Amino acid sequence: MSQEHSMSTHWRPSASIDALKARSRIITQLRSFFNQRKILEVDTPLMCAAGTTDVYLDSMVITSSKNSDDDIRYLQTSPEFCMKRLLTAGIGDCYQICKAFRRDEIGKYHNPEFTLLEWYRINCDHHQLMDEMDALLQYILKSQPAKRISYRDLFLEYLGIDPHKLSIKQLIKVDPDVCKALNPLTDTKDDYLMLLLSQHIEPTLGLDRPCFIYDYPASQAALSKIRDKKICRTF
Numbered sequence: 001m002s003q004e005h006s007m008s009t010h011w012r013p014s015a016s017i018d019a020l021k022a023r024s025r026i027i028t029q030l031r032s033f034f035n036q037r038k039i040l041e042v043d044t045p046l047m048c049a050a051g052t053t054d055v056y057l058d059s060m061v062i063t064s065s066k067n068s069d070d071d072i073r074y075l076q077t078s079p080e081f082c083m084k085r086l087l088t089a090g091i092g093d094c095y096q097i098c099k100a101f102r103r104d105e106i107g108k109y110h111n112p113e114f115t116l117l118e119w120y121r122i123n124c125d126h127h128q129l130m131d132e133m134d135a136l137l138q139y140i141l142k143s144q145p146a147k148r149i150s151y152r153d154l155f156l157e158y159l160g161i162d163p164h165k166l167s168i169k170q171l172i173k174v175d176p177d178v179c180k181a182l183n184p185l186t187d188t189k190d191d192y193l194m195l196l197l198s199q200h201i202e203p204t205l206g207l208d209r210p211c212f213i214y215d216y217p218a219s220q221a222a223l224s225k226i227r228d229k230k231i232c233r234t235f
Contacts, residue, residue, distance in 0.1 A: 027097060029140050039093045044082035046099060052077040054222055058103040075101035079118050087120055095119030130212045137210050144209035151216045158201045163193050190219055
């Protein structure tokens with residue numbers, strides 16, 4: 001390709017027209033799905049006075065004045081905080097399709113700016129929400145009914161280990177080459193479990209049908225409730 005031709009087409013959007021039409025169709029279907037269930041669509045601020053409290057996410061920082069030290073704001077990593085304020089105020093079941101921003105998340109599966117669907121149901125447990133998520137995927141993607149498996153059973157099925165019982169030293173023995181990316185003196189057991197999950201298990205999930213994983217260790221709870229302290233293990 002000549003330099004002249006390359007320069008004449010650099011303005012083109014990265015998404016194809018077909019992809020944009022498919023996106024519009026999916027968003028229309030999403031709204032239809034939630035409207036049928038009488039779930040209210042809401043629109044909350046993208047720019048917030050505080051950043052995320054999730055230690056694994058980084059907020060993008062912006063300013064709304066010429067003085068960079070004055071009036072600092074953060075672009076939302078998700079609409080969770082604002083939507084939970086609405087829930088506390090009594091809005092009831094609600095959903096949102098919006099932009100979200102996460103700093104330093106650039107790669108094959110991540111982009112610093114992306115479109116996110118988030119919704120909340122009143123008086124529903126996580127299994128009921130899995131039912132609804134499964135119905136949504138079948139409605140939009142025509143997928144097969146999802147597989148459901150607990151975190152413990154997932155590791156037993158794919159790696160033959162009980163993640164709640166093994167120590168860091170024992171986890172390293174599962175795959176020493178993979179685990180050498182971490183340091184047992186500074187990294188936690190959860191770090192090793194996440195590494196083994198991402199390298200050995202996740203690549204095999206969702207190939208023929210969606211998969212829901214539940215009953216994660218309490219130490220991995222992110223802005224979520226511990227369902228039963230008697231049976232939910234910590235590290």
